[in-house]
Amino acid sequence: MKQNKYDDAVFFSEYKKMPRSVKGLKGAGEWPVLKALLPEFKNKSVLDLGCGFGWHCRYAREQHASSVIGVDISEKMLQKAHEMTSDPSISYINMPIEDINFPDSQFDVIFSSLAFHYIKSFDTICKKVFDCLKPGGLFVFSVEHPIFTSRNEQDWYYDEKGKRLHWPVDNYQTEGLRETTFLTENVIKYHRTVSTYINDLIHAGFKINAVKESMATEEMVKNDPGMKDENRRPMFLIISVEKQ
Known part of the structure; x- marks a missing residue:
């Protein structure tokens, strides 16, 4: 059974308070690295898997994508996305990412932000994305870094005074x-290893263009000194691949 934590009232209430929920892309620590890997969107058809509030969907249209489809399992997330979107070229579909079934070669760009670590079978997603991506199309996504997801606790080790x-x-x-x-x-x-992410993509037929491990920028650290600790270990893994 696919967990849909984002429709839990308490969880969603807390998620709405996060910087990335309030400030959008500017509040997402990985955005500078992710943005640099995105292609030109002009006249491109785009699919966003795990679109959430639709920030990336709206960004693609601001960059003149011809059409954008956002997919998300959460009704609450998509309700917010609809409220924030007034563009007929953006459409949202309420379904689990695992259940997508688009026609072959429909999209020029497929994108996903911090969603695949909630998905049990990444190799299945890779095959589905490969099929519905046009030849020469790009697939760019971010996930929580495997160094971050390896333990259930997913937290720092502290001394007796609470120091990290x-x-x-x-x-x-x-x-x-x-x-x-x-x-x-x-x-x-x-949790899956870095090598599993990369090998699943290769086995699906993709060419690896870039693998990045995002860091907090100097500006982020300046605005929030607590962000300095984010550079002590990688928080996000960001990968760009191409359908040859």
């Missing part, structure tokens, strides 16, 4: 379900 000593990594090679705490308890994520 280091970020522990354990059971890295043991892939699969992690039950963790993110905004609320009992959040299901799926």
Whole structure:
């Protein structure tokens, strides 16, 4: 069964308070790295998997994409996306990412932000994305870094005074379900190694264009000194691939 934590009232209430929910792309720490990997959108058909509030959908249209489809499992997320969108060239579909079934070669660009670590089978998604992407099309996505997802706790190791000593990594090679705490308890994520992400893409037929591990910029650290710790370990893995 696919977990839909974003439709949980308590979880959604907390998520709405996050900087990325309030400020949009400017509040997303990985956005500068992700943005640099995105292609020119002009006259392109775009699919956003796990679109949330639709920030990336609207960005693609601002960059003159011809059409954008956003897919998300959460009714609450899409309700907010509809409220924030007044563009007939953007459409939203309420369904799990795993259930997409678009025609072959429909999209020029397929994008996803921080969604695939909630998906049990990444290789299945890779094959579906490959099929509905046009030849020469790009697939760009971000996920929580496997160094971050390896443990159920997904937190720092602290001393007796609460000082962050280091970020522990354990059971890295043991892939699969992690039950963790993110905004609320009992959040299901799926851990997989960096090599699994890359090899699943290669086996689906993609050419790897770039692999990035985002860091907090100097500006982010200046505005929020707490962001300095984000550079002590990678938080996000960002990959760009091409359908040859």
